[in-house]
Amino acid sequence: MITDDLRYPIGKYSTPQNITSSDREKFLAIIEQLPSKMIEAIQGLNDAQLDTPYRENGWTVRQVVHHVVDSHVNAYIRFKFALTEDNPTIKPYNENLWAELPEAKTGAVEISLPFIDAIHHRWVIMMKSMSEDQWARTYIHPEKKVTSRLDEVLSLYAWHSEHHTAHITSLRKRMNW
Secondary structure (H helix, E strand, C coil): CCCCCCCCCCCCCCCCCCCCHHHHHHHHHHHHHHHHHHHHHHCCCCHHHHCCECCCCCCEHHHHHHHHHHHHHHHHHHHHHHHHCCCCECCCCCHHHHHHCHHHHHCCHHHHHHHHHHHHHHHHHHHHCCCHHHHCCEEEECCCCEEEEHHHHHHHHHHHHHHHHHHHHHHHHHHCC
């Protein structure tokens, strides 16, 4: 679904009910394809374009790319905790403050692209080997006071992958880049 809301160009996330193995395969494919989709989305952009916010008061394209690394590294680690501990409480982070740190605000996107590729490669290997019981494992998010199943987290990060890619591609379309 494509929307006119610049903040949510593919719509807001909604947790699906009863995630099937077919759903997981679809979500996994999105996660697996993100590195190439992200490279394609920023292909040919110059520094001025990378420093353009995708919406008023929004992050720049550069910050979006670096945010995807920060977020997905955290997701990967959270999966590892959930697979090796019983319902662990994960460590939250302030994504807005992280996006304002110098390496996220001004660092070359070429630094983060291989990182996205490596994390996704390892994450996909892990997820493709998970059993039904492992997909039902959980972790607790202390700030949101929510317990999340790993299959739900997979669906969230598939959406997150498409969400941030769409921030960039919709900006490119609007700016005719």
